[in-house]
Amino acid sequence: MRARVLIRPKSGILDPQGQAVERALPALGFGGVSKVHVGRLVELDVEDASQLPAMCERLLANPLIEDYEIIENA
Amino acid sequence: MKFGVIRFPGTCDDVDAQLAAARVGEAELLWHRDRDLKDVDAVIVPGGFSYGDYLRTGAIARFAPIMESVIEFAHSGGLVLGICNGFQILCECGLLPGALLVNDHLKFVFRQVQLEVVDRDTPFTRNCPPKLSIPVKHTTGRYYSPEPVQVTLRYAPGQNPNGSQDDIAGVVNNAGNVFGLMPHPEHAVDALTGSTDGLTIFESIRAAVGERVRVA
Numbered sequence: 001m002r003a004r005v006l007i008r009p010k011s012g013i014l015d016p017q018g019q020a021v022e023r024a025l026p027a028l029g030f031g032g033v034s035k036v037h038v039g040r041l042v043e044l045d046v047e048d049a050s051q052l053p054a055m056c057e058r059l060l061a062n063p064l065i066e067d068y069e070i071i072e073n074a
Numbered sequence: 075m076k077f078g079v080i081r082f083p084g085t086c087d088d089v090d091a092q093l094a095a096a097r098v099g100e101a102e103l104l105w106h107r108d109r110d111l112k113d114v115d116a117v118i119v120p121g122g123f124s125y126g127d128y129l130r131t132g133a134i135a136r137f138a139p140i141m142e143s144v145i146e147f148a149h150s151g152g153l154v155l156g157i158c159n160g161f162q163i164l165c166e167c168g169l170l171p172g173a174l175l176v177n178d179h180l181k182f183v184f185r186q187v188q189l190e191v192v193d194r195d196t197p198f199t200r201n202c203p204p205k206l207s208i209p210v211k212h213t214t215g216r217y218y219s220p221e222p223v224q225v226t227l228r229y230a231p232g233q234n235p236n237g238s239q240d241d242i243a244g245v246v247n248n249a250g251n252v253f254g255l256m257p258h259p260e261h262a263v264d265a266l267t268g269s270t271d272g273l274t275i276f277e278s279i280r281a282a283v284g285e286r287v288r289v290a
Contacts, residue, residue, distance in 0.1 A: 013218065014237065016180050040129075059137075062130055062166070065173045065218060 001049050004074035007061045008039040039066075043074065075099040075283040077276075078114030080144070080160075082106040082135050087121035087157065087260060094260035097273060098280045106138040115283045116153040117144050119160030121211075121258060131174060131214045132162035141167055153197055153279055154252045158212055161244075161254030169252045170245060172219030177212070178237025184211040186268060187257060188230035189243055196246050197282030198253040198275055199226055206271040208257040210235050215256040217242045224248065227255055 009015045015037050022036035042060050046052060052070045061068040077095035081088045081103055088103065095101035095118065102112055111117065125134035135141065141163070148154045148169050156164035164170040177183060189206040191199050206227070217238040227244035234241045236256070244255030259272030 013175065014178060014216075016176060016178050016237075020180055059129070059133065062133070062173055064220065065175060 001046055001072060002074050003044055003046050003049060003052055004071040005042040005044070005052070005056060005060055006039060006069040006071065007042065007056075008037055008067050008069075010065055010067055013065055075115040075280050075287075076113065077101045077116050077118055077279075078104040078111055079118045079120055080104045080106060080140055081120075082122070082124035082138060084124045084126055085120055085122035085159070087159075087258065090258075091118050091120040091157065091260040094263045094272065094276055097263055098276045104140055106135070106140050109139050109143045111140075111143050111147055116155065116279050117147060119144070119154065119156040119163050120260070121158030121160060124159055124163065127159075127214075130166070131159060132164075132166040135159075135163045136167035145169060148247075148252050151249070151251055153282065155198060155275070155279065156252070156254040157258055157260065158210075158215070158256055161256060162214065164252060164254045170247055170254045171221055171223050172217055172245065174214050174256070175216040175218055176214050177216055177235070180213075182211070182213045183215070183235045185209065185235065187233045187235055187243075189233075189257060190228045190230050191226070192228055193224065193226045193246070196226055196250050196253065196278075198246070198278050201278040201281055202274040203271070205230070206257075206259075206262075206274070207269045208259055208262045208272050210257045211261075212236070212256055217245070217256070219245075224250070226253060227257070 017038035018036040092101040215236040259275040262269040262272030
């Protein structure tokens with residue numbers, strides 16, 4: 001099964017990458033942009049999708065600083 | 075006493091760490107795929123870019139075979155020092171609390187920083203003066219922990235190079251035998267490069283190991 005894992009900085013933790021992108025967009029003339037956050041995308045084929053949460057907890061994300069979202073059959 | 079310095083693919087400060095350790099004792103290289111710690115008295119996880127910093131800094135290195143032995147060594151009270159990428163690895167493998175995030179200004183920072191030694195009652199800081207001048211060089215050094223931690227080193231007022239929580243530059247675990255810091259003491263051991271303050275951390279470890287041997 002093809003799966004997709006979205007990893008985001010936890011809310012409340014300073015996200016300087018998101019801030020930098022948020023500042024860059026108006027400089028290019030794109031107005032009305034706010035709350036920009038930059039995370040990571042991991043796509044993978046897995047035989048046993050039930051293992052995905054453990055994969056996220058142990059390697060793909062650091063639960064202390066990141067939230068993850070698993071999208072099955074991506 | 076004998077220090078062991080780990081080399082992962084992408085480690086780049088292992089040689090400086092060995093040279094610094096060799097000023098106070100013996101220093102031996104430990105290979106990431108080995109499990110044998112070669113009877114060292116203290117382990118140094120040095121700086122660099124282990125596994126290319128892929129995924130997250132330190133995320134892959136923690137699963138190297140040698141790290142299983144290091145975790146076991148730490149759990150049995152062995153002294154472990156993690157510098158920069160080594161600090162990131164020790165946080166990722168759970169030997170130290172917290173995590174290191176990208177610098178608040180997003181830039182690589184490389185400069186001498188002034189540090190305050192806030193806890194001199196550790197095996198790593200017992201011989202340190204109250205203030206140290208040691209260089210930092212990193213992009214991912216912003217320490218963060220949602221839980222209270224045992225702070226050992228802080229950046230002096232106005233010196234914080236990365237936006238770390240409470241100006242934290244180094245922490246120890248609850249047992250006091252695992253120490254991680256972002257500044258590089260191994261780059262501050264010769265007057266030629268501006269400071270010998272880093273040597274006091276290696277001397278502290280030697281003194282602590284010497285005392286343990288005498289007690290045993």
